[in-house]
Amino acid sequence: MVRTTFGVAFLLFISISLALGQEKLSAESASANLQKNFASAYNRGDLDAMAAAFDENAIRVTPGGIFQGRDAIRRSFQEALKIGLHDYSVRRVISRSQASFILNVGEWQAKVGDQPFRGYYSAILAGEGHETRIIEEMVSIAAP
Known part of the structure; x- marks a missing residue:
């Protein structure tokens, strides 16, 4: 009886651990897909797809202002x-989950004409699965 109880408890622990690992993996996957799709939409000039990456009430802070x-x-x-900002790309350096949020921090680069620009960003994402959206983003331009 004790072995059976221990065995059931162990299997339950393993199942929960695997489920939590899968949840973290799917959050990371959703975050990576969101980032990849956003960069692709930017380079196509697809404003609707770019905006769709953000929650309806999101806040974006940039060198150009605060947008809510x-x-x-x-x-x-x-x-x-x-x-004329073009050739946009982004690279996540840090990504971590906490509760139902994902924090991404990284670097971006783009060009205006032939002039390269680069900077840093942080983004907080929330949601589940394919409904993950950016709720807050801060973007900076790196000093030359």
Whole structure:
């Protein structure tokens, strides 16, 4: 009886550990997909897809200002595309989950004409599965 109880408890522990590991993996996967899809949308100039990466009430802080809400964030990207920012890419350096949030920190780079620009970002994501969205993002430009 004791062995059976121990065995059931052990199997339950393993199942929970695997489920938590799978949940973390799927959060990481959703975060990586969101980032990849956003960069692709940016380089296509797809404002709707770029804005869709953000929660309806998200906040985005950039050297150009503070933008609150998906519509304001969409307009900020429209302005960036107007000045000719292109060849955008991003590289996550740190990604960690805490509770139902994901924190990503990394580097970005792009060009205006032939002039390269680069900087850093942090983003907090929330949600589940394919519904993961950015709820807050801060972007900086690196000093030359």
